[in-house]
Structure formats: structure tokens, C-alpha cells
Amino acid sequence: MALAKEKVIEEARKLLEAEGIKKSISIVVIGHVDAGKSTLMGRLLYDLGRLDEKTKRANEKGSENIGKSSFSWAWGLDGTTEERERGITMDIAQQALMTPNRLITVLDAPGHKDFIPNMISGASQADCALLVVDSSTGEFEAGFQRAGQTREHLLLVRSLGVTQVVVAINKLDQVEWSQARYKEIEDLLKPFLVQTGFHPSKTTFVPVGAMQGVNLAGRDMEEAEELNVWYKGPTLVDILDKLTPPVRDILGPMRLPVSNVFKGQRTGAAVSGRISGGVMQVGEKLAVLPGEETAIVKSIEIEQDSVPWAASGTNVTLYLTAIDPIHLNVGSVLCPPNNPVPIAASFIAKLIVFDIQIPITAGTAVEVFHHSKDLPATTVKLISTIDRGSGKVIKKNPRVLTKGTSAEVQIDLRNAQVGGGILSSRGIPLETFAANKDMGRVLIRRGGETIAAGVVTEILG
Numbered sequence: 001m002a003l004a005k006e007k008v009i010e011e012a013r014k015l016l017e018a019e020g021i022k023k024s025i026s027i028v029v030i031g032h033v034d035a036g037k038s039t040l041m042g043r044l045l046y047d048l049g050r051l052d053e054k055t056k057r058a059n060e061k062g063s064e065n066i067g068k069s070s071f072s073w074a075w076g077l078d079g080t081t082e083e084r085e086r087g088i089t090m091d092i093a094q095q096a097l098m099t100p101n102r103l104i105t106v107l108d109a110p111g112h113k114d115f116i117p118n119m120i121s122g123a124s125q126a127d128c129a130l131l132v133v134d135s136s137t138g139e140f141e142a143g144f145q146r147a148g149q150t151r152e153h154l155l156l157v158r159s160l161g162v163t164q165v166v167v168a169i170n171k172l173d174q175v176e177w178s179q180a181r182y183k184e185i186e187d188l189l190k191p192f193l194v195q196t197g198f199h200p201s202k203t204t205f206v207p208v209g210a211m212q213g214v215n216l217a218g219r220d221m222e223e224a225e226e227l228n229v230w231y232k233g234p235t236l237v238d239i240l241d242k243l244t245p246p247v248r249d250i251l252g253p254m255r256l257p258v259s260n261v262f263k264g265q266r267t268g269a270a271v272s273g274r275i276s277g278g279v280m281q282v283g284e285k286l287a288v289l290p291g292e293e294t295a296i297v298k299s300i301e302i303e304q305d306s307v308p309w310a311a312s313g314t315n316v317t318l319y320l321t322a323i324d325p326i327h328l329n330v331g332s333v334l335c336p337p338n339n340p341v342p343i344a345a346s347f348i349a350k351l352i353v354f355d356i357q358i359p360i361t362a363g364t365a366v367e368v369f370h371h372s373k374d375l376p377a378t379t380v381k382l383i384s385t386i387d388r389g390s391g392k393v394i395k396k397n398p399r400v401l402t403k404g405t406s407a408e409v410q411i412d413l414r415n416a417q418v419g420g421g422i423l424s425s426r427g428i429p430l431e432t433f434a435a436n437k438d439m440g441r442v443l444i445r446r447g448g449e450t451i452a453a454g455v456v457t458e459i460l461g
């Protein structure tokens with residue numbers, strides 16, 4: 001028997017307010033190629049008891065066999081997730097970390113070449129970014145200069161509404177744990193972070209050595225001796241444990257943007273994603289947008305546990321009945337049939353333009369990337385350029401948008417059938433950023449390259 005909605009909301013509220021309960025938060029790991037992202041996460045999983053000895057040893061052996069023993073920690077993330085065992089291909093690897101006060105979902109993008117699109121789907125679900133930088137001589141500079149990914153990733157997560165960032169300054173063992181080098185990198189990054197729109201109070205720096213596990217969960221070890229001479233601050237885990245959790249809008253309408261679809265033979269249709277508003281419960285009927293289909297929630301899983309209901313901010317797997325799995329797609333949105341997400345084909349977005357060579361003009365053919373889906377669109381009208389700091393209009397009706405500009409732009413989806421015809425020409429489920437943060441973030445791409453990112457300010461139709 002399903003509980004009355006009010007009852008579920010009441011229970012959710014009680015649970016959220018309860019003392020001692022772990023607050024959930026999602027982080028996306030970003031940084032230049034080879035900065036040590038996977039090593040850091042693999043080692044952290046191990047230190048926090050999420051990677052067992054057997055897997056660790058198998059990874060060491062496996063990576064040694066192919067002559068890449070220095071990558072053994074990264075294998076903890078890249079090879080053996082539960083999802084892989086179930087034979088599911090994922091856009092982004094998800095891992096859960098447990099710190100004393102936080103349940104942290106880590107969104108890590110596997111693969112190198114097509115990294116940016118994967119990172120984007122991670123970033124569009126994240127509350128916080130963990131930026132890993134390589135402190136070795138020349139390497140930080142390489143990652144930070146124009147073509148390096150450090151700047152681009154930071155700009156991207158910020159323009160998608162992520163406001164908190166933790167910067168792990170890694171590989172300090174390569175520079176003899178030099179405090180001066182640590183300070184130098186911090187001093188170079190700080191002004192850039194402010195300029196990108198991160199408030200200094202939401203920015204934390206931490207020195208680490210991911211490979212040796214120095215200052216991740218602790219630094220009570222021989223390898224940390226040199227660091228301990230000058231660093232008395234928190235460990236990475238201490239910092240993660242104090243991240244500000246997202247405000248959960250449990251009273252708002254329920255929205256579940258689908259980030260993965262599983263079509264198991266035994267289990268039937270299942271979807272996963274992070275609830276971005278409201279509450280849902282077993283037995284509830286949900287609309288699957290875009291389209292006319294509905295489904296019934298057969299069961300809800302959080303972290304492999306079956307639960308009767310789930311609230312906004314939680315990553316869930318839903319098993320569904322009364323629907324043909326053919327109607328479930330990555331990018332679909334599940335919501336109550338009586339309070340659906342608007343379907344939009346034309347909207348205004350506030351964008352930040354990336355480091356592009358060819359400027360954006362009115363009429364540029366682009367792709368809108370929203371919740372793991374790419375859709376053909378046109379920048380119909382360049383409304384104004386905006387000062388990033390004050391938010392004031394600098395120029396109305398600009399002729400072109402060049403790199404680094406902030407602007408309001410009208411975007412129309414083009415008449416095209418996409419992704420097996422499921423997302424039709426009539427539009428996509430979209431809301432303004434003010435109504436729902438997760439539903440109101442978009443990326444603009446051109447020829448596979450991300451050229452701008454931002455938030456939806458108005459739905460035109």
C-alpha cells in the first residue's frame with residue numbers, strides 16, 4: 001500500500017532533519033589528462049574501505065601485467081564497478097564514498113578521448129567539483145595554459161551552476177613536498193577561480209599525494225613526513241565531510257532525469273538518475289517525457305537497498321512496470337502526470353562562451369546538450385551581452401559572441417527526429433534554472449565541440 005503523499009513528504013522531512021544522518025552530495029572529478037584523478041579516487045575508495053584487498057591486489061597484478069603498474073589505483077575505478085558486472089554501459093562511472101557525515105556520489109568520467117561530453121553529464125548532476133591538478137614542474141603550467149583542460153573544466157562546471165570547488169594539488173612527492181610550489185599553484189588558481197565566478201568562501205585547496213595516499217584520508221604515515229612539517233590543515237576527507245549539501249526541494253514537483261536505462265531480462269525495465277525535486281514512492285504512476293507514456297514504479301533502490309520512497313537529491317534506480325522499455329531513454333524525464341515538465345522547443349539561455357575560434361552569430365547551427373542528449377538547434381537571436389560580475393547588460397543585440405563572453409541568447413530546436421525518433425521535433429522537457437536547477441542547465445555544442453554552457457532563463461514555447 002502506498003502512503004499518502006503528505007505522509008511521504010513528512011517522513012522525508014523528518015529523515016532529512018534527523019540528527020546524525022549523512023547528508024548526500026554529488027561531486028564531479030575534473031582536471032587535465034593524467035593529473036591523477038583516477039588514482040586519487042581509487043586510493044580514496046580503498047582508504048575509506050570501499051575497495052577490498054582482493055580487488056586491489058587483482059588490479060595491481062592486472063596493471064603490472066600490461067606494464068602500467070603506476071595505474072593500479074586507477075583500476076579501482078575503471079574496471080570493476082558493480083554496473084560493469086551487470087553488463088551495463090555507463091556514461092559516467094558512479095561510486096559512493098562514505099565520510100563520517102556525508103554520503104558522496106562521485107561522478108567520474110571514464111575514457112580519455114571523448115572526455116568532455118562525459119564530464120558534462122557528470123557536471124550537470126554535481127553539487128561540487130573536485131579539481132585535481134598535477135604540481136610537477138611544468139605539468140601544472142601545461143594543464144593551466146590555454147589548451148589545457150583545467151580552465152575549460154572549471155568554466156564548464158561553473159556555468160552549469162556548480163558553486164563549490166575543492167582543489168587537490170597532487171603529486172607533491174614529485175616536487176619534494178615543496179610548500180613554495182603549493183603556494184605558487186594556489187596563488188595562480190585563486191584569481192582565476194574568482195574570475196570564473198567561484199566565491200572564495202566556497203573554494204578549498206588541499207595538498208595531496210594520491211599515489212601514496214598522503215593527506216587523502218590521513219597523513220599519519222612515513223611518506224607524509226615532509227608535508228607534516230608545514231601543513232597542519234584538514235585532509236581531503238575532512239574537507240569533503242564539510243561540503244555544503246544541496247538544498248533539497250522536497251515540496252516541489254518530482255522530476256527524475258534519466259541518466260541510465262537498463263533493460264535486463266530478469267529485472268525488466270529500470271532507469272537510474274538523481275531525483276531533482278519532490279518525492280516519489282513505490283506504486284506511483286509517472287509520466288515519461290517527452291511522449292505520452294506512463295509507467296508504474298515497481299521498486300526503488302538506493303545504493304542497492306530497496307526503499308519505499310525517495311526524495312529530491314538522491315541517486316536512485318527505479319524498476320518500472322506497465323511500460324515497454326522502448327519508451328525509456330537516456331534524457332527522458334519522469335514526473336507526475338498531473339504536474340509535468342514543460343516541453344520546450346524555444347527558450348532563452350544565459351550562456352558563457354568558451355574558448356572558440358569562430359564566433360557565434362544569429363542563425364548559427366548548433367546542438368543543445370541537455371541531460372545526456374544532443375539535439376540540433378539554432379541560435380535564433382543574440383539578445384545581449386552581460387557583465388559576468390555584475391550581471392548588467394553590456395550591449396543589446398550584439399552581432400557576434402566571441403570567446404569568454406556572457407550573453408543571453410534565444411535558441412530554437414530544429415525540426416528533426418533524434419535518437420531513434422524518441423525525442424521528437426516538438427521539444428524536450430526543460431525548465432528554467434530558477435524553477436529547477438537540474439532541469440535548467442544546457443550546453444551548446446558545434447561539430448562535437450562544446451562552445452558554450454549556461455542556464456535557461458525563459459521558456460518561449
Ligand SMILES: Nc1nc2c(ncn2[C@@H]2O[C@H](COP(=O)(O)OP(=O)(O)OP(=O)(O)O)[C@@H](O)[C@H]2O)c(=O)[nH]1
Pocket residue numbers: 031032033034035036037038039040070071074111112170171172173174208209210211212
Ligand atoms: N608521483 C606521483 N604520481 C602520481 C600521483 N598520482 C597519480 N600519479 C600518476 O600519474 C599518472 C596518471 O594518473 P591517473 O590517475 O591515470 O590520471 P587521470 O587524471 O585519471 O588521467 P586521465 O584519465 O588520463 O585524465 C599515473 O601514472 C599515476 O600513477 C602522485 O601522487 N604522485
